[in-house]
Amino acid sequence: MLLTLTAISPQEAAWPATDLGYLLFKHPDRVFTRALPFGTATVFYPEASAGRNVAALVLEVDPVALSRREQPREGRPLEPYVNDRPYAAGSFLAVALREVFGTAMTGRSPHRPELADTPIELTAELPCVAARGPDGLPRRLFEPLGYRVETAPIPLDPLYPEWGERPYVHLRLSATVRLRDLLAHLYVLLPVMDGRKHYFVGQEEVEKLRRHGAGWLDAHPERELIAGRFLRFRELVRQATDAFPSLDEETAAPPSDPRPRLHDERLDRVAALLRDSGARRVLDLGCGEGRLLRRLLAEAQFRELVGLDISARALEIAAERLHLQERPELRERVTLLHGSLAYPDSRLRGYDAAALVEVIEHLEPHRLDAMTQNLFGHARPDVVVVTTPNREYNAVFEQPQTLRHVDHRFEWTRAEFQAWAQAAAGQYGYRVRFEGIGDEHPDYGAVTQVGVFEQTSRSPSGGSG
Incomplete structure (x- = not known):
């Protein structure tokens, strides 16, 4: 699976687009590789110039190793061996983001501290994202955060479009946003779009949602949907209300509505x-x-x-x-x-x-x-x-x-x-x-x-x- 992050620096800007490397802590002239429990993550720059810089994260999930770890679900004995986990962006890519861009997600940048706190023109593109859920889910999740959202459905078979579409889309997000905010949004919302995670969902997921949802989740119109799909279990969603008091089974009525929620x-x-x-x-x-x-x-x-x-x-x-x-x-x-x-x-x-x-x-x-x-x-x-x-x-x-x-x-x-x-x-x-x-x-x-x-x-x- 692939994620590209593109930074655009206007001519009047005081910083070159190659400074994206300082924010990501990855040098544009080097290839970075990290072994993960489920595969290998590689970061490189297919394009690096003063006006436009593209960082690519390629995640290769080992399907053989994955099949040895997973147990077949009831009624799906072949699922550990035939699935979309190595190919469609979801929780695997979210974990890879945290592992390879962890420092960038904190917003720290000793060499470019002012740039780390500055919204810049960024585009994130993912050729294949799992989007299981209600229609228009990517737009419902990302548009309230200020992104221009472009999606293209992926047909089941390009040669036979009448066969219909798969639950996957080509996703492109564009906004003027701080890099750490974009990474936090992707980290939380990729598994939300997928609707499932490859690992056990326990108590620590509440803290992850608190940390990476701070500053934006509480005001999001789909916060109940996000918390429910990210945490999966009712008792974990309840615990998240400490950090996000507006989380509840029903959305609060508008302030102008005299009726109680x-x-x-x-x-x-x-x-x-x-x-x-x-x-x-x-x-x-x-x-x-x-x-x-x-x-x-x-x-x-x-x-x-x-x-x-x-x-x-x-x-x-x-x-x-x-x-x-x-x-x-x-x-x-x-x-x-x-x-x-x-x-x-x-x-x-x-x-x-x-x-x-x-x-x-x-x-x-x-x-x-x-x-x-x-x-x-x-x-x-x-x-x-x-x-x-x-x-x-x-x-x-x-x-x-x-x-x-x-x-x-x-x-x-x-x-x-x-x-x-x-x-x-x-x-x-x-x-x-x-x-x-x-x-x-x-x-x-x-x-x-x-x-x-x-x-x-x-x-x-x-x-x-």
């Missing part, structure tokens, strides 16, 4: 439903960083609150945001538990009410039966409030999408959600009613759908505490 509207409605139920002891199942718990804490009615989440880090953030250490009196009302609804948990039994706010769509479909049994059959709170996206409403969005978040495993239509809810209610002795939250379309319904379950044998006064 959807997630706030959703939490406010769930809190009202719990309050109206008369519940005093409440479970927040999938509590995340404690946004719903914070609302419930403000009301004296809720004497005991329990937050459960599969992410230990999310629970740490919740404890910090709820100020449980600074306010001992709150620790008597709030308990945070590490656990999963995929397994029966005796700690969750005997509560008045439970809330699952945008939780079930993150479960693998084959775990839904276990979750349903553990919630309604084992824990058995008197009242259960469940919210989940309405898949039908996705057609209303400016960029229609199959799923709203990269970590969603499914999304239900209104009929599908109601079928599941009514079956669960009938099996475990509940009745259920439905409502919507947020904007409502005359054909597609509300953006969020809600099911409110009540035990049929529940006492009229509400609450068991």
Whole structure:
């Protein structure tokens, strides 16, 4: 795979284009080679003049060594041997950028410090980039950052264009930008376009996103998409909110919009439903960083609150945001538990009410039966409030999408959600009613759908505490 970086120096500029070598820490007259765990990276300059300087990074991935490292995925036994990893720019090239241009990415340049901090005319060109995702993905990612984006689809076979296109494009980016910013954008967004990485995605990826997304990701209109595809896992995305507070499942409403953003509207409605139920002891199942718990804490009615989440880090953030250490009196009302609804948990039994706010769509479909049994059959709170996206409403969005978040495993239509809810209610002795939250379309319904379950044998006064 190939990446070329071209610097243009106008005649009136005080610096020659060959100074790009000082920023990249690679001399234009030499060839630089570095061995990587998956292949070899080579940097050279096919063109170097005062007005125009082109630096080329060629990455040769060893497909034989790669096939020995990778394990076949379920249903794809030939994937370690037949794949696009050695040829289409993605996470391999992003790692190579960090390895060969690591100092340039920090913005340090002892010989040309003023140039390192100056936006210069740069063009990045990649003949083959993996672009798996919604239509126009390269433009959605790079245009908000000020780039002129040119893409050309790559046909499956040039001799037979009727066969269609592959999920790859020829990509050309042009802008007047600092070199370190261009490298950071490529480092983060190449794997985002690909939608997968060749290495294990763990805790350290959060720090990478914080470091290389600083100064631009928080204001990016596709920040949720970027964080979701870069980090892949919901608990890692949650941790990234420390550095990027605007990251959430829904984009904040414009300042001129008097309505609250959807997630706030959703939490406010769930809190009202719990309050109206008369519940005093409440479970927040999938509590995340404690946004719903914070609302419930403000009301004296809720004497005991329990937050459960599969992410230990999310629970740490919740404890910090709820100020449980600074306010001992709150620790008597709030308990945070590490656990999963995929397994029966005796700690969750005997509560008045439970809330699952945008939780079930993150479960693998084959775990839904276990979750349903553990919630309604084992824990058995008197009242259960469940919210989940309405898949039908996705057609209303400016960029229609199959799923709203990269970590969603499914999304239900209104009929599908109601079928599941009514079956669960009938099996475990509940009745259920439905409502919507947020904007409502005359054909597609509300953006969020809600099911409110009540035990049929529940006492009229509400609450068991």
